[in-house]
Amino acid sequence: MTRGEPAQSPVLSVIVPASNEAGLIGRCLDALLASCFDVPTRWQLLVVANGCRDDTAMVARGYGDAARARNVDFQVIEVALGNKLNAINVGEGAAQGGVLAYIDADVVVSPHLLPQLTEALGGDAPAYGTGTLCIARARRWDSRAYGRFWSQLPFVIDGAPGCGVFAVNRAGRSRWGAFPAIISDDTFVRLHFGPGERKNVPADYQWPIVEGFENLVKVRRRQDQGVAEIAALYPDLLANEHKSRLTPMRLLQLAMADPVGFGVYATVALATKLPARSREKWVRGR
Structure with a gap:
């Protein structure tokens, strides 16, 4: 860029909402910053630390030098309200890229995921994209069994569900206003696009499943509610x-x-039909 020439806008903005993720945000950022673009690419990484009672923001800011060394526009935004959808809206307010990617703080992407999403969504037509979902190995046997069976269901294999990772281009993002206060942001976004507009790129990402039967039931119940x-x-x-x-x-x-x-999956599905315990608290239960 010559002197006086306006700075080129980033081609991609990655928004990472993070609430009390000090123990996991480092792995997420390490993986994002290891992304391998074929040509030098300016992109933007926005961590929105929301309602944190731990050192999430401080840990994230420690990646500033690494981001600058990779020509990544990096910013950590802190908001007092602990709410994922609000955090996404705040992140979008700072996003400048032509493609917007939304990535959970507990996800680990492979090096080619961001480049493939950027290329797949680079046209003018509205489009949605995600990567190939791989469930990270759980510690508990029941969670491993549930995840193994669930990942073979047709919806997961063929439906580009976007669990923890989804992206849209600006034309696609124009289909709705601010994110509403809902449970299932990934489903909300995916359903704004027809099957022909949804792209599932080959690059994968690791998505953790919750640990233990009780937490599997809570998550499944919350998914159904969403x-x-x-x-x-x-x-x-x-x-x-x-x-x-x-x-x-x-x-x-x-x-x-x-x-x-199948036994674990079916038992979890049946358990979600039972009345929840009063004041059941939502936990991520890793």
């Missing part, structure tokens, strides 16, 4: 769902291939 909430508040979006159907024959095949995984 889907029901969107169906109630935004029924028109359901036309974009187009989930791959789990036929009885396919379910039988999956159950026979992994009876332990």
Whole structure:
């Protein structure tokens, strides 16, 4: 860039909402900053530390030098309110990229994920993208079994669910205003795009599953509540769902291939139908 020439806008803005993630944010940022673009690329990394009672913001700021060395525009924003959707809205206010990626602080991306998302969403047509989901190995056997079975379901394999990682281009982002106060931000965004507009790039990312049966039930119940909430508040979006159907024959095949995984998955699904304990507190339960 010559003197007096305006700075080129970043091609990509990555927004990482983080609440009390001091123990995990380092792994997330290490992986993001190891992204391998084929050509020198200016991009933006925004960590929005929201409602933190730990050192999340301080740990994140420790990555400033590493980010600058990689030509990454890096910023840590602190907000008092502990709310993911509000944190995303705050991050978007500082985002300048033509592609917006939303990544959970407990996710670890592979080096080619950001470049592939940037390329896949680089056109003028509205588009949504995510990577190939890989569930990180859990410590508890029941969580490993649940994750193993769940990851083989048609919706996960064919549906570009975007758990923990999703991205849109600016044309796609224009389809809604500020993020509403809802449970399932990933489902909300995905359903703003038809199947032909959703892109699942080959690069993968590691997404952790919660530890232990009780937490699996809590998360599954919350996921179900999130889907029901969107169906109630935004029924028109359901036309974009187009989930791959789990036929009885396919379910039988999956159950026979992994009876332990099926047993845990089915038991969790049944347990979510039972009344929740009064004042059940939402926990991430890693």
